Amino acid sequence: MKLTIKSIWILLLVAAVAGCENNINEVRALGQKKTGVEEGIKIESFLSQDSKTKARLTAPVMLRYMMDTPRTVFPNTLHVDFYNDTLAVESTLFAKYGTFAENDRKVLLRDSVIVINRIKHDTLTTNELWWDQNRQIFYTDKPVAIRQPDQKLDGRFGMKADQNFKEWTLFDASGLLKVEDSTSFVP
Numbered sequence: 001m002k003l004t005i006k007s008i009w010i011l012l013l014v015a016a017v018a019g020c021e022n023n024i025n026e027v028r029a030l031g032q033k034k035t036g037v038e039e040g041i042k043i044e045s046f047l048s049q050d051s052k053t054k055a056r057l058t059a060p061v062m063l064r065y066m067m068d069t070p071r072t073v074f075p076n077t078l079h080v081d082f083y084n085d086t087l088a089v090e091s092t093l094f095a096k097y098g099t100f101a102e103n104d105r106k107v108l109l110r111d112s113v114i115v116i117n118r119i120k121h122d123t124l125t126t127n128e129l130w131w132d133q134n135r136q137i138f139y140t141d142k143p144v145a146i147r148q149p150d151q152k153l154d155g156r157f158g159m160k161a162d163q164n165f166k167e168w169t170l171f172d173a174s175g176l177l178k179v180e181d182s183t184s185f186v187p
Contacts (some may be wrong), residue, residue, distance in 0.1 A: 036066035043074075056081045059098075074098040078109075084119075091117045105133040119167070123147045123160075124165075126158075136163045142169065150178045 040062040047055040059078040065071050080093040084133055096111035115124040126144040131137075141158040146168075155170030162168070 038064040038066070040064075052085065053083055053087060055083065069104075072100045072104040086178070089118055091115065091119075107131040107133070115165075121149050122165075131163065133163075137161065138163060138165070141171075145169070152176045 015148070041060070042056065043059040043062045045057045045173075046053055047057070048158045051149070057078060057080045059074045061074065061076045063073045063075065065073065074095075075097060077094070077096050078098045081089045082091045082093070084090040092117050093113075095109035097111045098107065098109045100107050108128070110128050113124075113126050113129045115129075116122070124144065124146050126140050126142050129138060129140050129144075132139070137160060139158065139160045143157075144155045144159045146153045146155075153170055153173060153175035155173050157171035159168055159170045
């Protein structure tokens, strides 16, 4: 049997038509709304502003949910290094879980949250920390501990801080606080 180009095209056409059987349930499922999930493995992401690298995020897994309220989840830890203008690591953040609600512009960090300022040698630990990008604040109502070289402070009912941690308030605070010598004060 001699195959010509015309007979090959006819065979392909017959095979294509014969293979086009549609299951009615599969067709109906196409019209249903499904949550899209994008998954990333071994994530390394950089944040830059004004052409300067500001932070580097690493995580073993990232899930991005494409829903009415899109969100990004780091279910198996995340680590962020924050850089100063000379690209030296200024501070480090670690959490076992993190999620970012894109529409609300809020980040939730949970489970063993640790923030270390490498310059001042300050360490903040808590089990939950929120970052509200719109209000430019960090906050939590969970117990928080701040350790500095010469101070140990605890907030039993959480804390609130500006996003640079220059000003912060502990709620129901206790601890050891270094104060200046009051004998040298002259009114």
